[in-house]
Amino acid sequence: GAVVSQHPSRVICKSGTSVKIECRSLDFQATTMFWYRQFPKQSLMLMATSNEGSKATYEQGVEKDKFLINHASLTLSTLTVTSAHPEDSSFYICSARDSTVSSYNEQFFGPGTRLTVL
C-alpha cells in the first residue's frame, strides 16, 4: 500500500519557538493532504486541508497564522507551529490522498509527530 512518512516523529521545544513538521507521500503523488491534531485519549480533529500550489484551507477555530502550512510539491506538505505554547503540545498526524485515483477516497495516514512544548 501507499506510504506516508512524517518527520520528526517526536520533538520537544521551548515555549515561544517554532517547529516544522514534514509530511511526505513516498510512492504516490498527493495534490491534497490533511493535517489533524489528536489530544490524549481523544479523537482526531481536522485542522486544515493542504493543497499543492495554493493556500491551505483551515477549519473553524484553527489559527492560520499560528499553524503555517506549505504544500510546495506533490509529495511534501509542511506544518509549522509558530510561537509554540504548552497548549500546542499534541500528536499531529497528516494524511494524503493519491491524486491518480479518481474513484473512492482512500486516505493514507502518516505515523504522527508527538510535539511537547515546555
Place this chain on the structure above:
Amino acid sequence: KQEVTQIPAALSVPEGENLVLNCSFTDSAIYNLQWFRQDPGKGLTSLLLIQSSQREQTSGRLNASLDKSSGRSTLYIAASQPGDSATYLCAVERDSSYKLIFGSGTRLLVRP
C-alpha cells in the same frame, strides 16, 4: 453539524470471542464511512471503507456494515486475537471534499 459517536469507549474480551463495535452519525448524508485502527502512539491504518451506496465490506475476519438511514455502522471482528488490541476509529466523509470527521474511538483489549 455532523457528529460521530462510538460505543463502547472501551472493551475487554477474552481471546476467540466475536465482537461488535458501534459507530453512529447524526447526518445521514455522507459520502462514505471508514474504519481505522490506531496502535498506541502510532498513526492510523485503514481497515475498511464503505461507500454510501454500499451496505457492507469484508476483509478477512473483519466485516463492516452501513445503514445510512439510521445513521449507524458496525464493525464485526470474528475470532478476536490479542493482536487485535488497539483503538478502532470510525470516520465519515461528509461530502466530496475528502474531509473526514472522526468518532472518539473504541479501545479494544483482547486478553490471551
